[in-house]
Amino acid sequence: MAPGGSGGGQWRRASTTFGRPVHGHRLEVRDLTRRFGDTTVVDRVSFTVEPGHMTGFIGANGAGKTTTMRMMMGVLRTTSGEVLWDGDAITAQDRVRFGYMPEERGLYPKQGILDQLGYLGQLRGMSRQAALAEAQRLLHHFNLGDRVKDKLETLSLGNQQRVQVAAALLHQPQALVLDEPFSGLDPTAVDSMVDLLREYTARGVPVLFSSHQLDLVDRLCDAMVILHDGRVLASGTAEQLRATQPKRHRLTCSADVGWVRDVPGVSVEDLEGCSAVVTLDDDSVRSDLLRRAVDRGLLEFTDLAPSLSDIYREVTR
Numbered sequence: 001m002a003p004g005g006s007g008g009g010q011w012r013r014a015s016t017t018f019g020r021p022v023h024g025h026r027l028e029v030r031d032l033t034r035r036f037g038d039t040t041v042v043d044r045v046s047f048t049v050e051p052g053h054m055t056g057f058i059g060a061n062g063a064g065k066t067t068t069m070r071m072m073m074g075v076l077r078t079t080s081g082e083v084l085w086d087g088d089a090i091t092a093q094d095r096v097r098f099g100y101m102p103e104e105r106g107l108y109p110k111q112g113i114l115d116q117l118g119y120l121g122q123l124r125g126m127s128r129q130a131a132l133a134e135a136q137r138l139l140h141h142f143n144l145g146d147r148v149k150d151k152l153e154t155l156s157l158g159n160q161q162r163v164q165v166a167a168a169l170l171h172q173p174q175a176l177v178l179d180e181p182f183s184g185l186d187p188t189a190v191d192s193m194v195d196l197l198r199e200y201t202a203r204g205v206p207v208l209f210s211s212h213q214l215d216l217v218d219r220l221c222d223a224m225v226i227l228h229d230g231r232v233l234a235s236g237t238a239e240q241l242r243a244t245q246p247k248r249h250r251l252t253c254s255a256d257v258g259w260v261r262d263v264p265g266v267s268v269e270d271l272e273g274c275s276a277v278v279t280l281d282d283d284s285v286r287s288d289l290l291r292r293a294v295d296r297g298l299l300e301f302t303d304l305a306p307s308l309s310d311i312y313r314e315v316t317r
């Protein structure tokens, strides 16, 4: 993903996700801004959700994620900036083909879930029969196959959440914009939701979802956008983001490694007995450090790849 946007009309070229070629659509926001009164809550936000990329949208409470997603979906007016679909200004017709799970959810508590999903599918242009068939498939996937006649309000909150996600997926959407789809789900429900979303990314569907669950974002995402006080602090694929971080290494010797503090060009992040986590000013420091370590019984010197959660903590510090 290219922070700050990229040229339009390039979506047909293949992009690669973990070596897997993917064709599909690309969803982009450019300089998106929203003010409420004198307060700017989304400030020139730019990022791209590439075809087939599961993109995590993360940031503290109030960072502006929901406001950004609402503008992307056209349910909230932008103050300035634009949303692009395959490089062109997005239209209402494009958005009809999106799957959107809003923060406020929006299904009727007192209506049977299959009935309700069938109706929603029809609103989105499906035949009733096709909508019911797809709704049943999705409900079955979420282990709700025996609850299809129940009213939404009789389901547990986690199960209601699954039905809300099914509603967003019903019409074979070409893009997914999901506001905290994993909140309140148990680990099994998370896994089955992940499986389902991967069906979409495998077909090239760009998926943007917000979450506070950094471990999950780490496990699931091809790319990430980090928002802080309405601004994008970092965005890109996991690989691109990792490349921006200082390289950390674990050094372990057969005796105490306190001496490592005195090696020029070495910064110690953590030290406990025979083991330390260090960063090096540059690559030339490595041979000096290793020479000294060999003299002191070197057991291990390994590169530590930062997790996306580490990157998040680093850039929002």
Ligand SMILES: Nc1ncnc2c1ncn2[C@@H]1O[C@H](COP(=O)(O)OP(=O)(O)OP(=O)(O)O)[C@@H](O)[C@H]1O
Pocket: 036, 041, 059, 060, 061, 062, 063, 064, 065, 066, 067, 068
């Ligand atoms: N209609 C509104 N009028 C005034 N301020 C608003 C309005 N909607 C949102 N805000 C403010 O915009 C800021 C961003 O809110 P938003 O809901 O987009 O954040 P968020 O990142 O989704 O947070 P959370 O993780 O808590 O859901 C907040 O300070 C919020 O109070």
